[in-house]
Each structure stands twice: as structure tokens, then as C-alpha cells.
Amino acid sequence: MKTCRFLTAVLALSLGAAGQASSQDSPQEPGSTPALNLELNALDTSDKGCRLTFVAANELSVQLDKVTFEMVLFNAEERVERLALLDFKTLPAGKTKVRRFDLANIACDNISRILINDATECSGEGVTEGACIRQLKTSSKSSVRFGI
Template sequence: MQKTPNRTFRRRGALLAFAGLLLGTAAATAGETGKIDVELNSLSQSAKGCEVSFVMRNGFETAIDALTFEIVLFDDDGRIASLLNLKAGDLPVGKTRVKQFRLAKCERVSRILINDVSECSGTDLTPKACLQKLNVTNRTGVKFGL
């Protein structure tokens, strides 16, 4: 079967559209430049306690030497169950890192709030600036945000 110009253009157009889709997906996955991406990835009860996993990415042009979040857990009645400081540690430039924390029971946790950034150190970084640059996402059934 001989290729017609129309068929060739359609095939190239489809390939270009697919390549654009892949590039767009890669850019979205990489996160935003100038932001700290924090994803609540999982929350599950184990024999050892409540396992909470976050996926974090430093989109700044400078390394974060130390990062600590003040987190508030709410129960299923909307009451504050606990207030915690979770040390995320360092985050190199462009690095995606998984951080896991063990809490008490999580079956009644209905919401997790990043109340503040209590520590964010690095060149020209402050906790207030880091808080303003947080980009939060969620893959769980528990509400999560700022």
C-alpha cells in the first residue's frame, strides 16, 4: 500500500500530539519551578501505628538545608486530635524525596492541615517564604491542605 500525503501528515500529526502529551505530563509530574511540592501520598494503619507518606520536591533554585512542618490532625468530628512538628530534613534542588512518619492511630483522622512551616533554612530562605511557596496535592481520602 502506497502512502498518500494526507495519511503521512495525519500520522505525523498524531505522533506530534502524542509527544506533546508526554512532554506535558512530564512537566506536570516534575512540579512547578519556585515551589515546594508536598503530596500526601498514603495514610494507613499498621501494627506499629499510623504510617503517613509524603512525596516532596524542591522546585527552588537553591537547596533546602532543613525543612520542618507544623501539622494539625483533625478527627472525624472536626476536632483537633494533635499538633505535630514533622521534620522533613533537607531537600536538594530538583530532588523528589519520600518521607514517612509514624503517628498514633489514624482510623479517625479526617483532615491533615499544614498549619505552618516552622523551619526552612537555606540560602535566602525563610519559613514564611517557604510556606507561601507550598504546592499541596493529595492521593488519599483524607482532606489535606494549607
């Protein structure tokens, strides 16, 4: 009888843990804030200079018709090397897109950090003012630091 209760308790704990694991693996938990995720995926030397590759995932509940970020590129001495406006164009809700930008006359190994200064454009039906910066989450797969 005790063995039966013990096995029932173990089974209940196992099922509860499995349920918790599956809810934690969901991309967005209920109650969490939707985000615009921007990953600096790669920097590659191109014929023009340096090619930046970004992965943008719009987890907001609205389509972004036009998104432009002002980015500041710093050199190895932490001095501003360049300011650039990068137009990410349309980012549909719930969709991930890859965007590439060729920056002329700059060597990739000269870039130590990229700072997003502002979202100079963030438009779409139902998009609140400042949403592209306020709900932006950044990450980097390269050795270059990337953030807000």
C-alpha cells in the first residue's frame, strides 16, 4: 500500500516537472513583454568594406512597416568611427528576417562595439511611439559588443 502511494507521488511529481519544463520552453510566456529582438549575427569583409548581418525577430503583436535604427560604430580605441542609419524595412509580426548592410570604407576588425543610438523611424498600424527602442532586445553572435 505504501509502495503504491509512493509511486503515485513520484508519478505526480514527474508529470508536474514535465509540465513545467514544457511551459518554460515556450518562446514567450504569458505575461512577458513582447519584444523586437535584434541580433548582430556576423561581420564579414566585403568588396566595399564591412558587411553587417542582423537577425531581426518581431515578437510584437503588430507589423512594423518601416524600422530604421541609428547605429554608432566604435573603433578599438572606443572612439566613434561612424554613425550609420540602417533601414530594416518591413518586419511582419511573428516573423524573423535577416538583413545585411554593406558599410563602405571600414574594416570589420576596426569595429569593437556597435551602439543603437535611436530608432529614427518606427511605423506601422497600432505601433506606439518609441516601441522600437523601448521593446528592443539586443544580442550578438560576434566578438563585437552590441546594445542600446
